[in-house]
Amino acid sequence: MQKSAQFVALVLMMAVIGCKTHDLKEPESKDLSSYMQVRKSWKDADAARSSAAAVVLTEAEQKVDGQLRKMRLEMLSHYKSTHFFPPARNFYQSKKHIEETALFGFLQRMPKGGILHLHMSAMGDADWMVNRAMQTPEMHVYWRHHNGEHIKGEMRAFERGKAPTGFFPVQELASDVVSFKDSLRALLVFDEHIDRDSVDIWTEFERVFQRITGFVTYRPIWSDYLYEGLLILAKDNIQHAELRLPFLNTLYDLDAPANPYALADFVQTFVEVQQRIRKIDPGFTMNIIHANLRFFDQQTIWNDITFTHQNRTKYPQWLKGYDLVAEEDAGHPTLFHVENFLRLDSLETATGVSLPLYLHDGESDWVSVDNLYDAILLGTRRIGHGFNLFRFPGLMERVREEQICMEINPLSNQILGYVRDLRIHPASIFWGSGIPLTISSDDPLIFDYHGLSYDFWSIFLAWELGLADLKALCQNSLVHSAMTPEEKKKALAVWDKRWNEFIKKEQF
């Protein structure tokens, strides 16, 4: 009796197993080969959306691309084994290491085209700034604790004996104070200790601007400062610069400490500096995007817009557009100034002269900071930063459809505490979905590095790019520049020649 029950149970169990085996059989459409086909078609469809998809590499470029990909794989394998991936860590911990890599040398030699997002007052080199301050007898520095008005390290030129309390001649401090030079330099640049929340970092960031403005706008110095900044770019194989300037008419000297010089004077210096830099790079071009601070009230900004518009009429080859800058999370939203920009529309219609907008917007981690809607509605030609675009999918689609170029500053975003790990920087999504990008460095003096090679190094590894991506990013920096079509044509011809020579030399 017991045995027969066991037999029945066994038969039933086998029937159930049999049924299950039958149910689990893979349908024919899910065999491995068709699965892989579908998988590949999905990946191909994604790759076809990328902003670099249209780039067709020549045979020589394909060879360089192969070398680069091999180099990248070896580097990634090394970083995985050491559990330290530099683009996901504090930049200053890896700066020296980056400089020692073969990839960095390659990127330094690469003709990068233009830099479209660069604040002139923070474009130079801190050592040059400190040395020049020490060679300038009238340059003073505030060397006491912050007093609410002035901060330690704030520089400005004064006649000897006429400086406000707390300001001392730089030369005097250099001989009297131990390690003064290093102390002053440390007040001008960030280092690896700058690793806090973006709000705190911005406070320090704006202090540095307060320290350097009186140095940079001192008329006997500023043209040399501009030249040295451009020289840094030229050495990094950058041929075009679009400079955000907040002080079109605020240069001063000892004869006119309070009265700003006429813009004509300022522009004349620009012409002279361009001539100087063209002795180093005959193809070098540059222009200005006037940038004021979003903190100001509406009337102040309207006065500034009309001033800039008038001068755009006089100097269209130099003055290309208008922008509002500073910390978005703390300053007025773009909507606060929208009526001014709408009035600008009618000013343009009445005069027939345009003042294109190149707005800083979307440099925030918060969903509530939705300035990008206004930037796009106002017809911004490019977007300065814009990384929080990923929060607004409809707007992102519009940016892609209208091919509005975004000025991405990877290391600035990381150093200011917005995106810690560059592998998940939103711009990699934008690039993959067909939005044109350019790469810039924002305020490299304060970040204590030169040129664009560090930024390219970081995203090349973090976004796993290839030569087609690098080529498209470099081309974008000229195609989406504020130059006229004729100027762009010339600049692209210069770049094209240099790129081809570069590729020829890079074959191992």
Ligand SMILES: [Zn+2]
């Ligand atoms: Zn900026």
